[in-house]
Amino acid sequence: MNNKKTALYNLHEKKGAKFVPFAGYEMPIQYSEGIIQEHKYTRSNVGLFDVSHMGQLFIKNENELTEDLEKIFPLDLKSISLNQSKYSFLMNEEACIYDDLIITKIKDGYNVILNAACKNEDFEIIKKLLDNKYEMTLNSSLSLIAVQGPKAAAILKDMIKGTENLSFMNGNFFRYLGENIYITRSGYTGEDGFEISISNNKVEELAENLLLKGAKLIGLGARDTLRLEAGLCLYGHDLDIKTTPIEANLNWAISKKRLIAGGFIGFDKINSQINTGTRRLRVGITPMDRIIAREKTKIFNKGNEIIGEITSGTFGPSVQKPIALGYVDSKFSVLDTEVFLEVRGKKYSARICKLPFYKKSYVKGANK
């Protein structure tokens, strides 16, 4: 099995990374300090994440691209402003999720960030749905890094002026190392931060400069504990092809306007699920004991009947307790409902709880 390496592979190795195969790539799971230290450093300072394995899809604007994309995504793309990003999902007719993604309106089209494990299939699905009418590129000559944490804006501003003025879920081109690089204020850690798309041959220099400013490299291990504390879904775990956005409690990501008019793939199912409810729902779950309920842990009610399953579970280093996401029968999704988690043959009490586990600190309206 020959896994791909990102352009930062040598830097990871130099910084003591432990690698794991992930979605066809050799990715750093952690560095020498370990997941908890990396997690805490991101929450208190600034972490640097290599997310170059993710897909960077560009669709070039021609003809009726915005209208055609609105047939695919439940977004009001006509109304979003230039350089604005939206979280969304690629669904089938049954509103089941092929992938979750971030789509950004850029000057000459749209930029879509896709999960590494799904990107090639997504490309084919989208291409087919667009009737092959548009120029589409899954750009592998670009790397993607995330700079996340309360000090992200300060250190990035010192290197790239103007980035501090970006609002959350907005981007722009900036000049750096003689290149136009695209930076969005976004991330998946529950912290303020940025994602930077830069060519493979410049990314190491950018990363080294960020490290000199005090950022530390953070592996996939801490990326997972950070996103889980922030209550964010991970595709392949909390979302999959058997799950709809309504079951996943992602209604907020569907444009209200589009829900009235419809006209996107999966609308009928979504509309009916909103009106009549779903059999199961994604919830946050806090075990009462210090036990970790991992993915696939069975969830029971008081009457010892199986009512669901955990999809992600870990120990939250910032909240200092075990946390989990899972799906339960909708009647058990009410806050504070007591449920039981079966771990190594024993049942442990747990409660349905509010998400996120860790309060987000995004910068909503930076100075324009």
Place this chain on the structure above:
Amino acid sequence: MSEVKFSKEHEWIKLDGDTATIGITQHATEMLGDIVFVELPEIGASVAKDGNAGVVESTKAASDIYTPVSGEIIENNQSIVDDPAKVNADPENEAWFFKLKITNKSEMDSLMNKEEYEKFSKESGN
């Protein structure tokens, strides 16, 4: 005090009379990463050589703890249950897991000494 011995499952064991103190090795903690949960066998429980005797969970995954010798559990280290990070900090001293009354001292013979264990953990790469 007798010499410390090691198992292929990366436990260490120190015998003092009939009492064996058992924990996991530094090498094991490095492989596991940050330990966030420890479950220990109950006092009075009988455990058999290579049998299950607890669980540790790191941020990444759960791993079983095995006992390298048979015996009856006489003490378990609650301080690592309350503060699992101690296991990463001092695995081969303060963060011992449990003590047992050994039933068959000859089970110690098949275990490795420090030198053999170091060679084993390097070669096995796990």
